[in-house]
Amino acid sequence: LYLYLVKRRSNKILEAAHATVNEQNLKLQELNATKDKFFSIISHDLKGPLNSLTSFSGLLLHHTDSLSKEEIQMLAKDLDKSVKNLFALLENLLEWSRSQTGNIEFKPEVFDLNAVVEENRALLKAQAQQKKITLNNAGEGAWMVRAHKNSINTVVRNLISNAIKFTGEGGQITTRLRRQNGRVIIAIADNGVGMSPEVMKKLFRIEAKHSTKGTADEKGTGLGLILCREFVEKNGGQIWVESEEGRGSVFSFSVPPEGAF
Numbered sequence: 001l002y003l004y005l006v007k008r009r010s011n012k013i014l015e016a017a018h019a020t021v022n023e024q025n026l027k028l029q030e031l032n033a034t035k036d037k038f039f040s041i042i043s044h045d046l047k048g049p050l051n052s053l054t055s056f057s058g059l060l061l062h063h064t065d066s067l068s069k070e071e072i073q074m075l076a077k078d079l080d081k082s083v084k085n086l087f088a089l090l091e092n093l094l095e096w097s098r099s100q101t102g103n104i105e106f107k108p109e110v111f112d113l114n115a116v117v118e119e120n121r122a123l124l125k126a127q128a129q130q131k132k133i134t135l136n137n138a139g140e141g142a143w144m145v146r147a148h149k150n151s152i153n154t155v156v157r158n159l160i161s162n163a164i165k166f167t168g169e170g171g172q173i174t175t176r177l178r179r180q181n182g183r184v185i186i187a188i189a190d191n192g193v194g195m196s197p198e199v200m201k202k203l204f205r206i207e208a209k210h211s212t213k214g215t216a217d218e219k220g221t222g223l224g225l226i227l228c229r230e231f232v233e234k235n236g237g238q239i240w241v242e243s244e245e246g247r248g249s250v251f252s253f254s255v256p257p258e259g260a261f
C-alpha cells in the first residue's frame with residue numbers, strides 16, 4: 001500500500017509538472033506570435049517615412065537649381081514631418097521592445113499625475129497651436145498616484161498627441177482627473193473627428209492594428225494605443241475609449257492611487 005501511495009503521488013506531481021510546461025509553452029508561443037506580428041508591422045511602417053525621406057533628399061540633390069524658394073520650403077516642411085514621424089515611431093518601438101524583453105522594470109513610485117499632464121501639455125502646446133487647437137487642463141492641485149512614472153508619461157504623451165492629430169483647426173482638447181472606485185482616472189477629451197464602432201473595436205489590439213491619417217494628413221503607425229494598453233496594464237490600470245464619429249473622443253485610463261500596494 002505504501003509503494004502504491006508513493007507511486008500515485010509521484011504520478012500526480014509529474015502530471016502537474018506537465019501541465020505547467022504546457023502552459024509555459026503556450027505562453028511562449030503567444031509571445032513569439034506577438035513578436036513576429038510586431039516586427040512585420042515595424043518593418044512595413046519604417047518603409048513609409050524612409051521612402052519619403054529618400055525621395056525628398058533625391059529631389060534636393062538633383063534639382064537644387066531648378067527649385068524655387070517656396071518649393072524648397074515646402075520640401076523642408078514635409079521632410080520635417082517625416083523625420084518627426086520616424087522619431088515617434090522609433091520612440092514607441094524602443095519602449096515596446098524594452099517592455100517585452102523585461103528591460104523596463106515597472107517599479108512604482110509616488111508622483112503627481114497632474115504635474116505629468118502639465119509637462120506634456122507644455123511640450124505639445126506648439127504642436128496644438130499649429131492647428132489652432134486649445135489644450136486645456138481642468139485638473140487642479142496635486143493628484144498623487146503610485147505607478148511607474150516614465151511609462152505613465154508615455155501614455156499621457158501618446159493620448160494627447162493623438163487628440164491633436166485627430167482634431168481639426170480651432171478644436172478643443174481637455175484633460176480631466178477624477179477619483180472613482182479607489183482609483184485615479186485621467187480622461188483626455190477632444191472634439192475632433194471621432195471614430196466609428198468598427199474602428200473602436202480594433203483599438204488596443206496588435207492582431208487588429210488599425211491606423212488612419214490625422215486631420216492635417218499626419219501619418220500614423222497604429223502602435224501608440226497598443227503600447228498605451230501594455231503600459232497601463234503593467235501598472236495595474238485599465239484603458240478605454242468613448243467616441244462618436246464626427247463629434248470627438250474621450251480616452252480614459254486608471255492609475256492606482258498613492259496608498260495602493
Ligand code: ADP
Nearest residue numbers: 162163166194211212220221222223224225249
Ligand atoms: P496612430 O495614431 O499612429 O495611427 P494609434 O495606435 O495611436 O496609432 O491609434 C490608432 C488609431 O486609432 C488611429 O489611427 C485612429 O484611427 C484612432 N484614434 C486614436 N486616437 C484617436 C482620437 N483621439 N480621435 C479619433 N481617432 C483616434
